[in-house]
Amino acid sequence: MACTGFAWAKPAVWERMRPVIPTFTSPDVFEAWEQEHEPHTPARAAWFSPGGFQAYEHYWALPAAVRFHQNIGPSRVTARIHELNSQMKEALARMPHVELYTRRPYRISYARVACSIVNTPREVDMVVRAIHELA
Numbered sequence: 252m253a254c255t256g257f258a259w260a261k262p263a264v265w266e267r268m269r270p271v272i273p274t275f276t277s278p279d280v281f282e283a284w285e286q287e288h289e290p291h292t293p294a295r296a297a298w299f300s301p302g303g304f305q306a307y308e309h310y311w312a313l314p315a316a317v318r319f320h321q322n323i324g325p326s327r328v329t330a331r332i333h334e335l336n337s338q339m340k341e342a343l344a345r346m347p348h349v350e351l352y353t354r355r356p357y358r359i360s361y362a363r364v365a366c367s368i369v370n371t372p373r374e375v376d377m378v379v380r381a382i383h384e385l386a
Contacts (some may be wrong), residue, residue: 257313258299266293274298333357359385 273284283290344351
């Protein structure tokens with residue numbers, strides 16, 4: 252299964268972000284990455300794609316996909332995703348060679364945590380409290 256994802260943000264938000272992978276479509280940005288310094292201009296949305304071959308059919312389909320999501324609403328999108336995930340889990344659970352760890356019916360019962368250098372002690376405490384509430 253493959254998907255196309257995209258992010259929308261106001262220009263002021265793009266300006267505060269930094270791409271993880273440098274774009275190859277802007278020599279200035281690539282050079283800044285290579286020389287390990289900030290780009291000389293504020294970030295733009297186009298910087299967040301590494302470039303290379305573009306799947307134009309995905310771009311062309313995005314307006315219709317957005318309209319579809321807007322028409323059916325977020326609750327139906329969520330319900331459909333849960334429905335398909337449930338179908339997958341039920342089918343996998345029937346296979347003797349597959350051990351399924353996801354609880355059914357689904358409920359939040361886990362946490363995936365990885366602290367980093369930018370986290371604060373307050374954030375760690377907040378996560379610990381949230382995990383404690385799962386018990």
